[in-house]
Amino acid sequence: MKKFKLLFAALLFVFIGAAQQPIKFHSIQGLTILGRAFPNQTTYRRFPDSLESLLRKPVWQFSTNSTGIAIYFESNSKQISAKWKTGDKASYPHVAATLVKGVDLYALDNKQWYYVGIGKPNNPVYQEASIIKGLDGSVKQFLMYLPDYETTDSVVIGIDSNAMIQHVTNSVFANKKPIVFYGTSIVQGASAMRSGMAYPAIIERGLQRETINLGFSGNGLLDSMLAVIMSHMDAACYVIDCGPNLTPAMAAERTLPFLKLLRQNKPTTPILLVEQIDYPFARFVSSMDEKIKLVNQHFNKAYTTLKNEGDKNIYYLPSKGLIGEDGEGTVDGVHLTDLGFYRMANAIKKKLQTILK
Amino acid sequence: MKKFKLLFAALLFVFIGAAQQPIKFHSIQGLTILGRAFPNQTTYRRFPDSLESLLRKPVWQFSTNSTGIAIYFESNSKQISAKWKTGDKASYPHVAATLVKGVDLYALDNKQWYYVGIGKPNNPVYQEASIIKGLDGSVKQFLMYLPDYETTDSVVIGIDSNAMIQHVTNSVFANKKPIVFYGTSIVQGASAMRSGMAYPAIIERGLQRETINLGFSGNGLLDSMLAVIMSHMDAACYVIDCGPNLTPAMAAERTLPFLKLLRQNKPTTPILLVEQIDYPFARFVSSMDEKIKLVNQHFNKAYTTLKNEGDKNIYYLPSKGLIGEDGEGTVDGVHLTDLGFYRMANAIKKKLQTILK
Structure with a gap:
């Protein structure tokens, strides 16, 4: 599959072209984070720290996985990448690492969400991946799901240095309870x-x-x-x-x-x-x-x-x-x-x- | 997931019962092997060795994976397990080990094939797994797919010590070219x-x-x-x-x-x-x-x-x-x-x- 990767990379290079902007990484501060149990939580955990003492230990531990947590933003970048830090405990023969530690990007198109790309986890803890290149540069809404079966300790989003990333101004999720x-x-x-x-x-x-x-x-x-x-x-x-x-x-x-x-x-x-x-x-x-x-x-x-x-x-x-x-x-x-x-x-x-x- | 495994094992124990026959492992000699390119091949490779010198190296190497190769047999055992030896080269974040190195068992029921169980690969090379327990003991046709993205160097099938395993007498695949x-x-x-x-x-x-x-x-x-x-x-x-x-x-x-x-x-x-x-x-x-x-x-x-x-x-x-x-x-x-x-x-x-x- 290594050969295939090379071939695929070569194809992408040929068809997507070489004239790319340099990437600039942005903090996700100010962006909406979906999927956490209570308002005003600050981490990528499903529950606030205050609940730890109330829960059975395994429930608390699994609740620290960033399962279902997604970053909701808009950008006009032609490429999206990410750097994120994960835990490194979970490994199962019947689960791919892309679920355990990967990120998964969707975009809104004609009022529906469509798959854009994943960030593959290639390392034990410090992950970095190009998720998509060759977008058209129009402003789009994105939803980036964090790792499903591990903790996410930090995440930054990379975009073209001349592009913007911001809080979604016209949220499709607004005014609806979860x-x-x-x-x-x-x-x-x-x-x-x-x-x-x-x-x-x-x-x-x-x-x-x-x-x-x-x-x-x-x-x-x-x-x-x-x-x-x-x-x-x-x-x-x-x-x-x-x-x-x-x-x-x-x-x-x-x-x-x-x-x-x-x-x-x-x-x-x-x-x-x-x-x-x-x-x-x-x-x-x-x-x-x-x-x-x-x-x-x-x-x-x-x-x-x-x-x-x-x-x-x-x-x-x-x-x-x-x-x-x-x-x-x-x-x-x-x-x-x-x-x-x-x-x-x-x-x-x-x-x-x-x-x- | 470890806890879950324990719980699941406990549930299986309670509901499937403890009165099991000891397992006896059988060579697959005499059983039909589907999925190889030519008749009279003897290994779990897709091509015979004679083709190695004719193929580009990566094609030959991938052709040694047991992709699509399945053992077709019938048995009246109430449990099926397997021991199999795999290669240990392939590992990808976007592919689960169950595809790369696992075995996958189906049975014929009402003239259709249905999933029965997998043998999870829990080791680098020497795999051993219980695939299913609690079957009804009637004679059934089984199809066991070998690992998809690795070589299979050997395989034996485990059944109840008082049960039989044999060549399928009434093959649903007979008289049809592949x-x-x-x-x-x-x-x-x-x-x-x-x-x-x-x-x-x-x-x-x-x-x-x-x-x-x-x-x-x-x-x-x-x-x-x-x-x-x-x-x-x-x-x-x-x-x-x-x-x-x-x-x-x-x-x-x-x-x-x-x-x-x-x-x-x-x-x-x-x-x-x-x-x-x-x-x-x-x-x-x-x-x-x-x-x-x-x-x-x-x-x-x-x-x-x-x-x-x-x-x-x-x-x-x-x-x-x-x-x-x-x-x-x-x-x-x-x-x-x-x-x-x-x-x-x-x-x-x-x-x-x-x-x-």
Whole structure:
């Protein structure tokens, strides 16, 4: 692939041309940062430091990953690059480094978000990458997702030395409360190929509404503390997708109390309870099929209880077809690929459109 | 994710149960191996050793990867595991290790192939993994794809000590010539999450017809020698997908001579010439958009020339919609994710169905 890289670089050089401006790097101060749980946070972490002492240690640790956090800016540069510093703990055979430590750039075109380029992580900690060259130099809105499965300690954005970068003057996200997603490694984005393909990020672009990703790998355990914290967030809707981390007993014990705790402070905010996805291998392993059905029965019971108690803003999404029915949506039977995430995002987006209309 | 692994393992233990047979490992001698270019090959390489001296060095080196090679067997075991030895050269930020060095297992159910499980590569060279546990013990056909971007030097399959593994008695692939795919890193499978999601592998399962993957990363350069070699393969159809590695000048010079060389020995075998896919970032980078259009104009000219000369078995697939039009099918603007491969496989499969009917 090294040879290919050389060839590809040569092609880019030939077709994009050599007459480029020098790059100037800019601090992101003054730009909008999407995806953090509370206003006035200053780091690229999902939660403010004040919550550390309230959370189980692994939840806190995963919450320091910059999952779902994106920098929203506008620029007229013909090239975009970035330097960013990441953590260096996470490495998995079924997850590409581009998801763990990469940055992922989208631009608005004809009122829709389109992929522009990624910044590949080529180093343990100090990353630097050219993301795109050869843009037309018109002013565009950009959304740059930070690393999904590591911390981001710093980031600067490089543009043509004669170009501008600034706060978006006409935000497509303005005046809409965010959607909060709570769940497991799947909500967190495993195993998308890049940060923008975690399903909450796909929904963010599709609905043009900020999403906040509270996916905590292996730790979507319906902790009471999460319900309390989430109930203090100013959300348009809560999406709860914890099934894959729960035993049937945990689902039976925790679901209704979690929802009621969330309701204490947010009596009418829509809540969408998502069933555990049908793992493709459950087609062949009846014990797993039964486990999933049991968890979902307990979810359904909690949903029905709230509904019967008069809650008009509790919603339910069955697992059927969520990641397709051909068994091709995962890498390891559990974690979704870009194909699985695309399907799941479409199903949840459709449901959210009816809830938020 | 370590915690999650523990939890997941605990769940599996609880739900799949502890009463398992000990594993016995079996040589794959006597089992069918799909995906090699010529009959009577003995290794897990795509080409026989005799071709080494005829090929450019990088083409030969990539051809030693076990790309698209699958072991086809039947067994009544309730668990399947594998030990396999891989090379240890390839490592890319935009490719997961599960594609590079993993194995990927499918089973036939109701006459269709479904994902069963992967063997994750957890070591540099000597891999060992449990792929699935908790099957029902009925006799099933399995297809185990070997690593896509590395060599496989050896492989043994583990099953219950009281179960059988054997050559498939009623092969769904019997009496159908294979389809040969020639191309770049994309044909080779970058950046699917596992071997079974490279598009020739998806088509293999969809059409239930063997496919032979001659994708050579960075080296789909329409070498004359490849045309000669391919013309000696006993193929139902040739699919040529080299655009991403070609400059417009190379496409102009090489396409027609390559096709004519292939035709010398195979005057009537269907050939499907596939246009270069539209890289998503070409939406924003007009120079790349022009490069792609130029390459495809040269492809179209070669196709039209053959057609006008009376060739009734030359076919053409335009790029439009091949990987979708939402820009979401790649990891880095070039290499396809499982989403891009799924879309491309569907488009090419549909075309092949009309060609081979």
